[in-house]
Amino acid sequence: MEAEMLEVQSLPPYVEPFLQLSQEYFSEASHQLVKAALRVAVEKLDGMTRYDGTPLVLHSVGTATIVMCEIGLGRNSVISTLLHDVVRLELMDLNRIGRHYGEQCIGILKGLCNISDVDTKAAEDQVDNFRELIVSYSSDPRVILIKLADRLEVMRSLDMFPEEKRQKKSWESLNLYAQIAHKLGLYSIKSELEDISLKYLESEDYNYIRRRLEDTAAEREVFIKGFVRPIEEKMRQQKFKYHLKSRTKSIYSIWRKMKRMHIGFDEVYDLFAIRIVIDCPREQEKAFCWAVYSIVTDFYTPNPDRMRDWISIPKSNGYESLHTTVVTPEGRWVEIQIRTERMDEVAERGVAAHWRYKGVKGDGMGTEEWFSRIRELIEATENQPRADKFNVKLSSGEIFVFTPNGDLRKLNEGATVLDFAFDIHSNLGASCTGGKVNHRNVSFKEQLKNGDIVEILTSKSQKPKADWLNIVTTSKARNKIKAYLREEQAKAASLGREELERKLKNWKLPVTIDDAVTMLCKYYKLKTGTELYGQIAQQKIVIGDIKEILTRLLSNDLPEEERPVKTSVSAKPLGGADDALVIDESLSNIEYKLAKCCNPIYGDEVFGFTTINSGITIHRHDCPNALRLREKYPYRILPARWQKEVVPGSFRATVRVQADDVPGLVNKIAEVINRDLKINIRSMSLNSAGGILSGLINIEVTSTQVVDTVVYKLMKLKGVQKVYRVNN
Numbered sequence: 214m215e216a217e218m219l220e221v222q223s224l225p226p227y228v229e230p231f232l233q234l235s236q237e238y239f240s241e242a243s244h245q246l247v248k249a250a251l252r253v254a255v256e257k258l259d260g261m262t263r264y265d266g267t268p269l270v271l272h273s274v275g276t277a278t279i280v281m282c283e284i285g286l287g288r289n290s291v292i293s294t295l296l297h298d299v300v301r302l303e304l305m306d307l308n309r310i311g312r313h314y315g316e317q318c319i320g321i322l323k324g325l326c327n328i329s330d331v332d333t334k335a336a337e338d339q340v341d342n343f344r345e346l347i348v349s350y351s352s353d354p355r356v357i358l359i360k361l362a363d364r365l366e367v368m369r370s371l372d373m374f375p376e377e378k379r380q381k382k383s384w385e386s387l388n389l390y391a392q393i394a395h396k397l398g399l400y401s402i403k404s405e406l407e408d409i410s411l412k413y414l415e416s417e418d419y420n421y422i423r424r425r426l427e428d429t430a431a432e433r434e435v436f437i438k439g440f441v442r443p444i445e446e447k448m449r450q451q452k453f454k455y456h457l458k459s460r461t462k463s464i465y466s467i468w469r470k471m472k473r474m475h476i477g478f479d480e481v482y483d484l485f486a487i488r489i490v491i492d493c494p495r496e497q498e499k500a501f502c503w504a505v506y507s508i509v510t511d512f513y514t515p516n517p518d519r520m521r522d523w524i525s526i527p528k529s530n531g532y533e534s535l536h537t538t539v540v541t542p543e544g545r546w547v548e549i550q551i552r553t554e555r556m557d558e559v560a561e562r563g564v565a566a567h568w569r570y571k572g573v574k575g576d577g578m579g580t581e582e583w584f585s586r587i588r589e590l591i592e593a594t595e596n597q598p599r600a601d602k603f604n605v606k607l608s609s610g611e612i613f614v615f616t617p618n619g620d621l622r623k624l625n626e627g628a629t630v631l632d633f634a635f636d637i638h639s640n641l642g643a644s645c646t647g648g649k650v651n652h653r654n655v656s657f658k659e660q661l662k663n664g665d666i667v668e669i670l671t672s673k674s675q676k677p678k679a680d681w682l683n684i685v686t687t688s689k690a691r692n693k694i695k696a697y698l699r700e701e702q703a704k705a706a707s708l709g710r711e712e713l714e715r716k717l718k719n720w721k722l723p724v725t726i727d728d729a730v731t732m733l734c735k736y737y738k739l740k741t742g743t744e745l746y747g748q749i750a751q752q753k754i755v756i757g758d759i760k761e762i763l764t765r766l767l768s769n770d771l772p773e774e775e776r777p778v779k780t781s782v783s784a785k786p787l788g789g790a791d792d793a794l795v796i797d798e799s800l801s802n803i804e805y806k807l808a809k810c811c812n813p814i815y816g817d818e819v820f821g822f823t824t825i826n827s828g829i830t831i832h833r834h835d836c837p838n839a840l841r842l843r844e845k846y847p848y849r850i851l852p853a854r855w856q857k858e859v860v861p862g863s864f865r866a867t868v869r870v871q872a873d874d875v876p877g878l879v880n881k882i883a884e885v886i887n888r889d890l891k892i893n894i895r896s897m898s899l900n901s902a903g904g905i906l907s908g909l910i911n912i913e914v915t916s917t918q919v920v921d922t923v924v925y926k927l928m929k930l931k932g933v934q935k936v937y938r939v940n941n
Contacts, residue, residue: 224248224255231274235291238281243288246314250292257304265373272366273298279362284399289314290355293321294362301326324356325363357393364390365402368409383410398532401561407465415468422464425478433461433485440547441487443512448505454492455505460550461485476876483538486548490557498553499524502535505551513539513547524556531559614665624661627686631657634669635690642693644671658684676701702747709746712756720760724767727849731823732766733759741828796821796829796853805829807864811836811940814864816917821851837940863913865895866920867939873932874906882933885926886912892923909939 224232228251235247254270261269277294280286292314299305300322311319368386371379387410394403412419437459448455462484470481489509493501502524509515519538527533535551552560612626614633622636630650634657635642647657649668661667677697685691714726724732730742737754739745748754796805805821811833813819818834822842831853832839843850872878879899886892892912899908914920920938927936 224252225268227268227271228255228274231278234278234282239288247288247291247295250295250314253305254295254299257299258302263370263373264375264378265370267373269298272370275366275370276359276363279365280359283402284358284362286355286358289317290321290359293318293325293355294359297322297325297359297363320353321355321359324353325359328356328360354397357397358399361390361394361397361399361402365406368406371409371413379413383413386410387414398528398560404463404465408463411465411468418468419464422467422478426461426464426467426484429484433459436545437485437487440541444489444509447508447511448489451504451508453501453505456490456492458488458490459485460488482546483548486550488550488552488557491551491553493553495553495555498555502551502553506535506537509537509539509549509551513541515539516546519548524552532556534560612661612663612665614661614663614667617666617668625686628661629657629684629686630655630659630661630667630669631681632685632687632690633661633667635685635693636687637669639693641669641671642690643677643697644673644675646670646672646675702743705750706743706746709749710742713746713749713759716756716759720763722760722763722767724763725848727823729763732763736762736766794819794831794853794855796831796851805831808832808836808838810838812865812867814866814917814920815855815915817855819853819855821853822846823849823851833940863893863915865911866914867909867911868920868923868927869907869909869935869937869939870899870927870933871905871907871935872930873934874901874904875932878906878930878932881930882910882927885930886910886923890919890923890926892919 232244232248232251235244239247251274254273258268258270258273263269263272273295276297277291280294281291296305296310296314296318300307300310307319307322310322364382364386367382371382374382386406391403391406391410394400394406408419441457445457462481467478467481467484470476471478474480489505491498491501491505516538519536521534521536523532523534523536533552533556536548537551538546538548540546612624612628614622614624616622616637622633624632624636630648631642631645634645634648645657647670648655648659649670650659650661650665652666654670677694679698681694682691685694710726713729717724717726717729722729730745733745734740734742737745737748739748745754749756749759794805805828807813808822808830813831813833813836819831820834820839821829821831824830829851832842836842870882872882879897882899883894883897887894892914895911895913897908897910899906899910912920912923914923924936924938927933
C-alpha cells in the first residue's frame, strides 16, 4: 500500500467507539483495513460539515456502524460505506481504492454511486418505478443493504436538516426505502423508517399515538405478565429453553390501521404481539414450534383465520415464524409469534442472516463467504437474472428507461422503441418512424435496455400498420395499434356501406340494407357487416356480382351447394362453457356478445338483437333498451334461450346494497359473499353518508339463482335495508 494509506496518524476521539466495535466484530487483519479506510475518510472529508456543523465523516461512521452491527455485513461492506462519500464527491479515484481494498469494494462503491445519481423528484405515481430502479441498479445485494443503512442514519439525524429536506427525505423513506426493507425482511429498519417519516409528515397524529402508547404502557405490561404466566409455567415443566419478547405495534402501523378502518386508538385491538423465541437444535425447530403452539392453545382460543404458518413455507426473503391470534376469556385478542433463535435473527437481519444460516460461518468473514455462496448459485443456473437468485429484485422481466427530460418509464423486458413511443402517448406511437437511444439513431424495432435514454422521431405521414403488432411487446402499444387499425377498417366500411346503399337504391330490389347485409354475410361466409363493407371498399367483392347474388337469393334461384346452411348459433358467456346459449336457428357464424346495458347472466330471459357492425348482442327481456329495440327494429330481434343441459361458466353481476352505517358491517358483507357463499368479489364500493351505507358490489356468479342467494343472505344481516341486482 502507498504510504498515505498506511501512515499512522491520530484519529479524532469521536470515532473511537466505532473502532472498538470494529475490533470486536472483525479479525485483527480486517480491523486494520477498516481502520485504514476510516483514516482516509477522515482525511479526505476534513473540513466538510453537516447541517448542524458536525463533521461530515460522522455520517459515514454512523452508517458503517449500522451496516456492521444492525445488518451484520462484513469487512468489504464496512470499508465501502466509509469511503462512499469520498468517491461520491470525487475526492479519490476508484481504481486507487481498488488497489488497496480489492475489486469487491469497487463494485459496491459503483452501485452506491449509481443509486445516489437517481433523481427522486418524481411524482407519486412513479414511486414504484423508482423503488424498482434502485434495486435494478444493484447487482450486488450489499449495495441495497448499505443504502438502507445510509438512509436510516440520515433519518435518525433528520432534526438537523431544513424543513423542506425533512419533508422530502421522509416521503422518500416511507415510499421507497421502507418498502425495500420490507421486501428484504429487514422489519426493524422498515418500522423505524416508517415511524420517523410519520413523525415529520403527520406530526400531530404521530405525537398523539406516541402519547397514548406511553399512557397505556403500564397497563399493557401488567396484562402481558398475567397472559404469559400459565404458558411459561407449562413450558418450564416441559424443559423448554426460551425467552419472551413483547413487541408493541409501530406507531406508523397503528396510524395506518386507524386511517384504513376509520377507527380510534382504543379500537386497535392488536397494539402488541408476544414473541416466544425457542433455543433448540435446527433439526427439531418445526416440532418445537408446534409444541409451543399447542401449549398456547391449551390456555387460549385461537382464531383460525389469523393463523400464519411461515415455518412450513417460509417467505421469499427467508422469514420463518408461526403466527396466531388468540382470545382471552375476557375477550381480548393477542397476537403470538413463535420462532427459534435462528428464525429470530433472520427476522431481525433479513437476507444477511438468512444466507449466513445456510451453512456459512458467523465470524467476521462470514458475510463475505455467504456472498460467495450466492455467486456460486448464480453461476450454476442459466437464463435467470442475477438479482432473482437472492430475492432482491422486486419484480422480474422489467426495464426502466428515461425520456430526454429525465422522466422515468417502466416497460416489459424486450420492449422496443415503438413500445416506448406508445407508452408516452398514442399519437407519438402512431407517427413513430424511429428513435435515438443514448443519442444514437436506431430503428423503432430496437430493443431497449435498463437505463437507456430514449428520444422518439416522428413523421406526419407515418401511420400504424398491421405488421407493427409483431414488433411491440406491451399490451398498451398492441391495443393502441389494434384500435387504429379498427378505426381505419371502420372508415373503409363506411365507404363500402355507402356504396352498397347507393347501388341498392339504383337496383330497386325489394330488400332493406340490413336484410341484404345478412344475406350477403351468409353467402360470403363473413362474420360481420363491417367485413362485408370493407371488402366492398377494397374491391375484393365486385359490386356487380352482388346484384346477381341478391336477385337469385330473393328468388331462391341459387344452387343447393351455394345456399346458406341453417344451423344454430352458440354463445359462450364470459368465462363460461361452450354452447350455453342458443339463438335463432336460421343464422350461423355470426358474432355475438353480452350487452353491457343489462349484463345478462345464465337464467335470465334473453333475446338477440342483430347489429350492423358487431354481430348479435344478447339483451335481457327487462333491459332498459328492450322496448325501444323491439318497437324501432322488430325485424332485427331474434329469439334466444339458455340450454338447460349445459353447465354455465362465470358471469359478472352487480348488486346494490343499502344499510345502516354500523361498525364491522362491511366486513360481514364481504364474509357472507366470499367466505360463506364462496363467491369471488370483483370489486366493492360502499360509501357512507348521513348514517347510511350504500354502494355497489361486483361479483362472479354462475346463474341468476346464485344472485338471488346473495340477495337473500345479505338481507338477513342486521342493519341491511335493501339489496337488489342492477343492470351494470
